[in-house]
Amino acid sequence: MIDISNIHKTYITGSNKLHVLKGIDLKVEAGEMISVMGASGSGKSTLLNILGILDNHDHGEYLLSGIRIENLNERKAARLRNKYLGFVFQSFNLVSFKNAAENVALPLYYQNVKRKKRNAIAMEYLDRMGLKEWAHHLPNELSGGQKQRVAIARALIGKPKVILADEPTGALDSVTSQEVMDILTDINKNENITMLIVTHELDIAKRTQKTIRITDGLITEIIKN
Amino acid sequence: MFDLDRWQEIYHVLRKNKLRTFLTAFGVFWGIFMLVIMMGSGDGLKNGVSQNFGDMATNSVFIWAQQTSVPYKGFTRGRQFYYENADVRALDEAIPEIKYLAPRTNVGGFNGASNVIRGLKSGGFQIFGDYPVFDSIDPVNLLQGRFINEIDIKEKRKVVVIGLRVKELLFEKNENPINQYIQVNGVYFNVVGLFKSKRTGEAASNDNQRIHMPFTTCQKTFNMGDAIGFFNITSKDGIPVAVVEEKAIRVLKKRHSVAPSDDAAIGHFNLEVEYKKMVGLFFGIKVLVWIVGIGTLFAGVIGVSNIMLVVVKERTKEIGIQRALGATPWIIISQIITESVVLTTFSGYFGLTLGVGLLELINYLLESSGAGTEMFLHPGINFSVAVVSLAILVVAGAVAGLIPARKAVSVKPIDALRYE
Structure with missing residues (x-):
């Protein structure tokens, strides 16, 4: 599903060059659930951003579901993100003035699905997250765990092939963290959606099939859980 | 959408x-x-x-006679002269650019002494002798009756077209002025038309105090001989009236023995320039x-x-x-x-x-x-x-x-x- 080889990424700020990724090779099969661990600044988030086509890589090859990701214009990148990828962020990143259902429906809005239809689908997904009765609440009326479940529903609604989660439990307490992980594992099992989870919590990483450890921009260890 | x-x-x-x-x-x-x-x-x-x-043709010029200021052809300066009926034909023939040529005369002054009487009512109005063509140069809204026509001119009929204010001052409120008689400078005239100015404000109230009668009637009745008060001339479309103005002044100077250099002898007002x-x-x-x-x-x-x-x-x-x-x-x-x-x-x-x-x-x-x-x-x-x-x-x-x-x-x- 994901096939990257020799990925390099350097950030240039003023006269400083920061070589963050120094040649990453990684193959992720469809339906795999993988966690990425590493110290802060090791490049794990950068890797995730490149995989999510939110950032571009300098060198190397990236194939997403067989499509070569290289020099894409923003329009194509947006289409690919919409079609293939679902994002779950640490800070949830819900749109503050849209209620839960509207937030979930957002990816379908960009696919030009009719409002009535996309809201009905959004309700379905919210129901699966056990948030049906919260559908018309604004994000600031929801708890952290609820927000993250809304975000997961939003990541799922576009029927992506890959879900990229950047510290999905970073802002949650341990009980809710486990609940969120339960949901993600379920989705991975039942819908066969490939999943990449960046985390620095060992017990979260343990719940995935494989853990990749990144140190200083290189993959140093792959552990099967 | x-x-x-x-x-x-x-x-x-x-x-x-x-x-x-x-x-x-x-x-x-x-x-x-x-x-x-x-x-x-x-x-x-x-x-x-x-x-x-109002609706006045803006490409029009007024030309009237004043006193000469330059001695010429044996005439002394300060001579008063008058335009004559023959000047009309001369102008018409000499200047092909003329569209409308309206010779006019006037009797009595505006805001002057009472010169018009009807029964016990009287008023001071401006009285003009006009040709029908005047209505093409400075049109008015006819409320009743008609304007001066060719037969009036030809037969020197004693008819008048009066302004709205004239009617208000000389007639009762619901009275029909048409076919009634008013006395202008001691002579009875039959009212054939009533008009209202197309202008507004003060200009309109001036207009509405006018009385128009046939040009020929005016000359004859008030003993003017063939003297013309002034000319009101418009140029053909697309031709600046200044062309007509200049030519007309030249023709009139020649006909009345006015020195070509005498700018004071002939009064003229070019509306187009002002406009x-x-x-x-x-x-x-x-x-x-x-x-x-x-x-x-x-x-x-x-x-x-x-x-x-x-x-x-x-x-x-x-x-x-x-x-x-x-x-x-x-x-x-x-x-x-x-x-x-x-x-x-x-x-x-x-x-x-x-x-x-x-x-x-x-x-x-x-x-x-x-x-x-x-x-x-x-x-x-x-x-x-x-x-x-x-x-x-x-x-x-x-x-x-x-x-x-x-x-x-x-x-x-x-x-x-x-x-x-």
């Missing part, structure tokens, strides 16, 4: 900082408001001054109004652009989220431009409405008080100008949104997402 999500977003953005939205909107509002008020006022001024012309001066003046005012108005509007639009930049900056993260979820640059750009257009159009429309409303109020107050009609009349802007202004607003709003919109999509999605 009505897109609820898009409008929800616009509503949210504009509502989020109400004072800021209001102040931005006020910039545009004020621009268009000033434009409307200034254009309306300029129009009012123009209407006020133009009314003095053109006025048209030029109002064109100048209009240009000025547009420059100032568009300038003010432009300042308002820059304000919108500025605020949109701030909005885009504030919403960087939100836009980043939308892009991560698959919003194409076009969706973001069109969203921001729509916001900008909505802001400018709404505030502009408000300014337009309020400006027009204020003009209407002024108009109403002017009319109900009866004041100021001499220089200021019917201020207002026409519909097409309003539509054009609105179109300018929409375009300006789009342009104002363009730079911020481009800025919004120029950041990488990840930088937008990380923005705090």
Whole structure:
């Protein structure tokens, strides 16, 4: 599903060059659930951003579901993100003035699905997250765990092939963290959606099939859980 | 297509900082408001001054005789001379550029002693001897009856066409003046027509105190011989009346033994020149109004652009989220431009409405008080100008949104997402 080889990424700020990724090779099969661990600044988030086509890589090859990701214009990148990828962020990143259902429906809005239809689908997904009765609440009326479940529903609604989660439990307490992980594992099992989870919590990483450890921009260890 | 999500977003953005939205909107509002008020006022001024012309042919010249100021052909200076009936044919033959040539005479003075009597009523009016062609040069609204015609001229009929004010002063309120007799300078005339001026204000009240009779009747009845008071001449379409004016003066000088260098002997007034001066003046005012108005509007639009930049900056993260979820640059750009257009159009429309409303109020107050009609009349802007202004607003709003919109999509999605 994901096939990257020799990925390099350097950030240039003023006269400083920061070589963050120094040649990453990684193959992720469809339906795999993988966690990425590493110290802060090791490049794990950068890797995730490149995989999510939110950032571009300098060198190397990236194939997403067989499509070569290289020099894409923003329009194509947006289409690919919409079609293939679902994002779950640490800070949830819900749109503050849209209620839960509207937030979930957002990816379908960009696919030009009719409002009535996309809201009905959004309700379905919210129901699966056990948030049906919260559908018309604004994000600031929801708890952290609820927000993250809304975000997961939003990541799922576009029927992506890959879900990229950047510290999905970073802002949650341990009980809710486990609940969120339960949901993600379920989705991975039942819908066969490939999943990449960046985390620095060992017990979260343990719940995935494989853990990749990144140190200083290189993959140093792959552990099967 | 009505897109609820898009409008929800616009509503949210504009509502989020109400004072800021209001102040931005006020910039545009004020621009268009000033434009409307200034254009309306300029129009009012123009209407006020133009009314003095009524429907009069503006390509007309008046020529009358004065005293000579240069001795010539054995005549001394200070000689009084008169135009004669023969001059009419001479002018007509010598100047092919003439469209209408109306020789006129007048009796009695305006605001002078009472010269017209009917029964126990009397009044002082201006009395003209005219040819039917005069009605083509300076038309009036005929309320009843007819104007002077050729048969009147030929038969030297003792008939008059009277102005509305003349009727009001000499007749009872519900009396029909047609076929009644009035006494002008001691001679009875039959009233055949009643007219009302096409002008307004003071010019109209002057007009309405006129009495027209056949030119030939006037000459004969009041013992004028074949003397002509003055000429009223218009040029053919497309020919400046100054051409006719110059030629006519030359012909008349020659016929009346006036020195070619004598500029004081022949009085003349070129309405076209005056009219053109006025048209030029109002064109100048209009240009000025547009420059100032568009300038003010432009300042308002820059304000919108500025605020949109701030909005885009504030919403960087939100836009980043939308892009991560698959919003194409076009969706973001069109969203921001729509916001900008909505802001400018709404505030502009408000300014337009309020400006027009204020003009209407002024108009109403002017009319109900009866004041100021001499220089200021019917201020207002026409519909097409309003539509054009609105179109300018929409375009300006789009342009104002363009730079911020481009800025919004120029950041990488990840930088937008990380923005705090």
